[in-house]
Structure formats: C-alpha cells, structure tokens
Amino acid sequence: MLRILKFFALAILITGFSAKAIAQVSATATSSATIVTPITIANQANMNFGNIAVNSSAGTVVLPAAAAPARTVTGGCTLPATAGTVSSARFNVTGQTGYTYAITLPASASLTGPGAPMTANAFVSSPTVALGGVLTGGAQLLYVGATLNVGASQTAGAYTTGAAFTVTVNYN
Amino acid sequence: MKQISKFFALAIVMVAFSASALSQVSATATASATIITPIAIANAGDMNFGNIAVSTAPGTVVLPATLAPTRTVTGGCTLPATTGTVSAAAFTVTGQTGFTYSITLPASASLTGPGTPMTANAFVSTPTVLAGGLLTAGTQTLYVGATLNVAAAQTAGVYTTAAAFTVTVNYN
Numbered sequence: 001m002l003r004i005l006k007f008f009a010l011a012i013l014i015t016g017f018s019a020k021a022i023a024q025v026s027a028t029a030t031s032s033a034t035i036v037t038p039i040t041i042a043n044q045a046n047m048n049f050g051n052i053a054v055n056s057s058a059g060t061v062v063l064p065a066a067a068a069p070a071r072t073v074t075g076g077c078t079l080p081a082t083a084g085t086v087s088s089a090r091f092n093v094t095g096q097t098g099y100t101y102a103i104t105l106p107a108s109a110s111l112t113g114p115g116a117p118m119t120a121n122a123f124v125s126s127p128t129v130a131l132g133g134v135l136t137g138g139a140q141l142l143y144v145g146a147t148l149n150v151g152a153s154q155t156a157g158a159y160t161t162g163a164a165f166t167v168t169v170n171y172n
Numbered sequence: 173m174k175q176i177s178k179f180f181a182l183a184i185v186m187v188a189f190s191a192s193a194l195s196q197v198s199a200t201a202t203a204s205a206t207i208i209t210p211i212a213i214a215n216a217g218d219m220n221f222g223n224i225a226v227s228t229a230p231g232t233v234v235l236p237a238t239l240a241p242t243r244t245v246t247g248g249c250t251l252p253a254t255t256g257t258v259s260a261a262a263f264t265v266t267g268q269t270g271f272t273y274s275i276t277l278p279a280s281a282s283l284t285g286p287g288t289p290m291t292a293n294a295f296v297s298t299p300t301v302l303a304g305g306l307l308t309a310g311t312q313t314l315y316v317g318a319t320l321n322v323a324a325a326q327t328a329g330v331y332t333t334a335a336a337f338t339v340t341v342n343y344n
Contacts, residue, residue: 038195038197039195039197040197041197041198041199042199043199043200043201045201046201046202046203046204047201047202047203047204048203048204048205049203049204049205049206050205050206051206051208051268052205052206052207052208053207053208053210053211053343054207054208054210055210061205078343080208080268080271080343080344081271081272081343081344082268082270082271082272082344084206089201089203091199091201109203111203111204111205113207115207118205120203144201146203148203148205150205150207153210154207155207156207156208156209156210156268157206157207158204158205158206159204159205159206159207160202160203160204160205161202161203161204164200164201164202165200165201165202165203166198166199166200167198167199167200167201168196168197168198169196169197169198170195170196170197171195
C-alpha cells in the first residue's frame, strides 16, 4: 500500500511538472452517473400442458408461448374436449424503461408422476430468445412454452416437475 | 510496479464480478401435465330382437336402446306373447371421470338364417349419438338398438349376424 501511494505521489509530481512547462489552464466538467433500475423477474403462472389422451404410440404435445396457448399434437397424443388447465409459464420482467434484455431458457425438464417420467424440451418464449425482450414501460410479460414427450401408453395420472425449471434474464 | 499491476488486476476482476452478479436474475416455474385414462369399450350383452310373427306383408321391428326395451312393429310383423329374449346390445364404456365421448354406430348389419337375409339398420343408442356420452364416475353403460327389416312371409328360424357389428367410442 505504501508503495502504491508513492507511485501516485510520483505520478502527480510528474504531471504537475509537465503542465507547468506549457502554461497552466483549467476547465471543468461535470461527472454524472445513472444507476439503472435493476432487472427483476418474477413467476406469475406455471406451465400446464393440460389433459392429454394417449394410445399405444408415443407422441408429443407442443405448448406455444402465449397468453392463451393452442396446443398441437403429434404421434399417439390426442387432446380431449375437456382440456383441463392449459397455460404457458408466465413471468413478469421489470427494469429500466426502454432497456432490452437477454433470455435464457432451460434445455429440458422432467415431469414425474405415476408412470415413466416425461421430458419437456424445446422450450420457447415470447418474446423469443433470438430477439430478446424490451422493457417498454419498464415491464414485460415473458411467456414460456415447451414440447412434452409422451411415452407409448403413458400411465394415466398427473405429472409435474420435481424441481421447477429456471428462466434467466439479463440486460443486454 | 508489479504490485501495482496486481492491484489494478484485482480491481478489474472485482468490478466485472460485481456487475454480472447484480444484473442477471432468474425465476422458476413448474410444468405439469395430466395423462387421462384411455377410453375403453367392452361388450356386456348382445342385441336380440326376440320372437317375431310374420305375414304376407313385409314389416319392421323397432328395438329401442334401453335396458329393458319395448319393441314396436310396423307392416306385417306382430309380436307374440312369448317374446323370447329381447335385449338391446349393451357396452361398458370406461375412461377418465367426467369426460365426454362420441359414439359411432354401424349403418346396417345383415342377419342370416334359413331364409333370405334380413337387414338391421337405423341403429340408435342411449346415450344418443347426437348428445354423446359422459363418463360420470369413469364409466357408463351404452345401449344400442336398431330396426329389423322383415320380408313378406320371411322363412321361420333363427337369424343372426355372421359378422358382429361394431360400435366405436372416442373422447371428444
């Protein structure tokens, strides 16, 4: 520490000396800093794929990232008229008005229940990861959907994630 | 000089670390899905039009879709006091409690015996095709009736369907 102080003292001396050599003038400037509102993200709703009918073929249920998601299916999955609760996950992102932010989604999540665990993957969001979000008005709703992989003759019952999946946002 | 370098390096590391720790935030959500019990249908009783008396005029026997069907006749058919076994076809439909299902009935069936084959058509069901079924408590008995077309002076004897007719149910 003492040596650092010595260094600064020396630096000041040198500066002072060189300034003197050319004619000393001064000007002032203000110094400003803006502390931006920290970005925050809060869960407002969980993801629910709703009711799914299965048969002896494996299939998938695609849940888009939207306020009122319309599911689509492939393979052996069908969607009964009694849809159950169908919802994308919803997060409220807040921060500095007008700022943009990056979104990081999970790669996959495991849903466990009475039968073999099912994997949710191909997570998508609105706004998309590719475009990122913008905090118009200082807040934005972030919806997250995914694709559920259902096994052939998947055992009936309710399945849910043992560990909640994580969505991360950060200022660009 | 080396110690000064270390000091600045340390300072830069600290600044970089604290900046990223402050701005990146995460939230979690759970994902859920409900696999519904597959729908099933099992025969619980065959259709029987019972004993029918004929004349020189053709006629029909209408068998309603109920637990204890009361037959009606048109044309040359009459119903003797000894009715024989009279029953609508019965099926047990099982699946997810509270779910509704659609019913598909055959267009016609051919009953073969000692005389010319007779056609059963105008199939009806309880619950009706129009209203569809409801799996209150996860099960429902589905009755199926039909109209038998009897020819003039139809040869006496037992007539039965060579190939059983098919009733199909599916979740709405």
